Amino acid sequence: MSxxxxRVDNLESYYGPVMAIRGVSVEVHEGQIVTVLGANGAGKTTLLKTISGIMDPEKGTIHLEGESIQGMEPDQIVRRGVIHVPEGREVFPLLSVEENLLMGAYTRNDKAGVRNDLEMVYGYFPILKDKARQAAGTLSGGQQQMLAIGRGLLAKPKVMLLDEPSLGLSPLLVKEIFTIIKRLNTEQGVTMMLVEQNAKVALDTAHHGYVMEIGRIVMNDKAPVLAASKDIQEFYLGVQEAGERTQKRWKKRKTWR
Amino acid sequence: MDALQLLVSGLANGCVYGLIAMGFVLIYKATEAVNFAQGDMMMLGAFVALGLTNEHYAHLPFVVAVPLTILIMAAVGYLMDAVLLRRTFGQSQIAVVILTIAIGFVFRFVAGVIWGHEPQSLESPLAGRDIRFGGVVLGLDEVFVIVVTIALTVGMYFFFARTKMGVAMQASSQNQMAAYYMGIPVKRVHSLVWALSGAVAAIAGILFASKGSIDPATGFLGIKAFAAAVIGGLGSLPGALLGGIIIGLVEPFSARYLGGDLARLMPYLILVLILVFRPHGILSQVQAKKV
Structure with missing residues (x-):
């Protein structure tokens, strides 16, 4: 493959004295959706924060198009084309919806291109156009998630980091949002790294998947393969086989590291 | 007619308080810190203008001295943040407050060393001239203060509502984390907010000095302006101006009708009443803190 x-290699990050990710390596290819699955506290969000420069890594490298970007300031990383759509939406509550979207384009100077992308985002999320003048804090959770994704798109990212877009949304809304995420990928060619706890919807959407546990990658394969694997079915998709002991199979192996 | 003159001079004073209060609010909104050196920045701005334009000192033309003063004070504000306050990032609020109080002392001392402790007046082309219509005599300086304040307020409104940097400043004050995620250079934005508040302090200082004399202790006016900012709602720019004008108007009228001692007490009495009955101030943006 090209x-x-x-490309993330052997990344280590700390929260104070606590090692949150322990030698993580991940690859995202252009045009792909790569998902990182894992339970609470597995280090998924830390991984994204380290990539987007909110946190500095202790060790390891991050390369974007061959250029190493680890330890740079967040604004420089955004300028190079990595945008982070944070967990829990994080909109600017008193700014209007349109102002929020335009803040996504803060690092851009091509006015015409920004206009085009704004229309593109309104095309995918018509509700945002209806509420363009309304303060973002008055939107519902699902609308705020759409706004956060739209705001990220306005940065015209080479890679979009999506942190738990399904968080706190109804199953119907989750489906709607992931349909749009998939369309953005196929129609606009947006490359994405998608962190999720909702393994089913994430694996349905993604091309490739990683599974994280306590700061390490424990599985790594094509999304359909992962979706078919026993571990994933048991622990993330909730498929129970009668008589099977609830011991994670990769834990039985000695070579998983 | 007497009341009208009181009204105009009260408004003019109130505008100066309001401008200093706006400086408080700008910094409070952006960084959640209270800059207790704001009054001293105003005083320093007044002295810089005086030093640049008075015959005894540099003797530059007034129209040159004013923009130069604004630039210098903007640079002072920027550097205060970039050199000193940025280093307190992550420290408690108390550390920041004490630091700004200390900076205020330094400004007072520096001004005293350079320009002396005697009261001086700015040689402004506006000082001592009147405009009359009908039977009313208004000081040109006072009318000028009001006009400049209105213009500055309108200008600030457009800056914050229409320009990319203005919206980015609002964005980083509403959700600092999200501002980082969007690639807004938050630290630089903070320093620019300090620069803006330095510039506003310079304008307040020039306006104040063209109405009367100044000395290094003039900066204590900042306390009254802080009261104005709290009355208006710390966190609201229009509120700051409103609070300033309320105090500016209450002072001369209560001095006339209630006597001098009570008049000096009035601003703080209003402050206490506001804090008891409307603790977020008159024009507060309470929802801003919800997130």
Missing amino acids: EPIL
Whole structure:
């Protein structure tokens, strides 16, 4: 395969004295959706924060299109084309919906291109156009998630980091949002790294998947393969087989590291 | 007619308080810190203008001295943040407050060393001239203060509502984390907010000095302006101006009708009443803190 657009090698990050990710390596190829699955506290969000420069890594490298970007300031990383759509939406509550979207384009100077992308985002999320003048804090959770994704798109990212877009949304809304995520990928060619706890919807959407546990990658395969694997079915998709002991199979192996 | 003159001079004073209060609010909104050196920045701005334009000192034309003063004070504000306050990032609010109080002392001392402790007046082309219509005599300086304040307020409104940097400043004050995610250079934005508040302090200082004399202790006016900012709602720019005008108007009228001692007490009495009955101030943006 060709050189990945985003390559993370042996990354280690700390929250104070606590090692949150322990030697993580991930590859994202252009045009793909790569998902990182894992339970609470597995280090998924830390991984994204380290890539987007909110946190500095202790060790390891991050390459975007062959250029190493680890430890840069967040604004420089956004300028190079990595945008982070944070967990829990994080909109600017008192700015209007349109102002929020335009803040996504803060690092851009091509006015015409920004206009085009704004229309593109309104095309995917018509509700945002209806509420363009309304303060973002008055939107519902699902609308705020759409706004956060739209705002990220306005940065015209080479790689979009999506942190738990399904968080706190109804199953119907989750389906709607992931349909749009898939369309953005196929129609606009947006490359994405998608962190999720909702393994089913994430594996349905993604091309490739990683599974994280306590700061390490424990599985790594094509999304359909992962979706078919026993571990995933048991622990993330909730498929129970009668008589099977609830011991994770990769834990039985000695070589998983 | 007497009441009208009181009204105009009260408004003019109130505008100066309001401008200093706006400086408080700008910094509070952006960084959640209270800059207790704001009054001293105003005083320093007044002295810089005086030093640039007075015959005894540099003797530059007034129209040159004013923009130069604004630039210098904007640079002082920027550097205060970039050199000193940025280093307190992550420290408690108390550390920041003490630091700004200390900076205020330094400004007072520096002004005293350079320009002396005697009261001086700015040689402004506006000082001592009147405009009359009908039987009313208004000081040109006072009318000028009001006009400049209105213009500055309108200008700030457009800056914050229409320009990319203005919206980015609002964005980083509403959700700092999200601002980082969007690639807004938050630290630089903070320094620019300090620069803006330095510039506003310079304008307040020039306006104040063209109405009367100044000395290094003039900066204590900042306390009254802080009261104005709290009355208006710390966190609201229009509120700051409103609070300033309320205090500016209450002072001369209560001095006339209630006597001098009570008049000096009035601003703080209003502050206490506001804090008891409407603790977020008159024009507060309470929902801003919800997130």
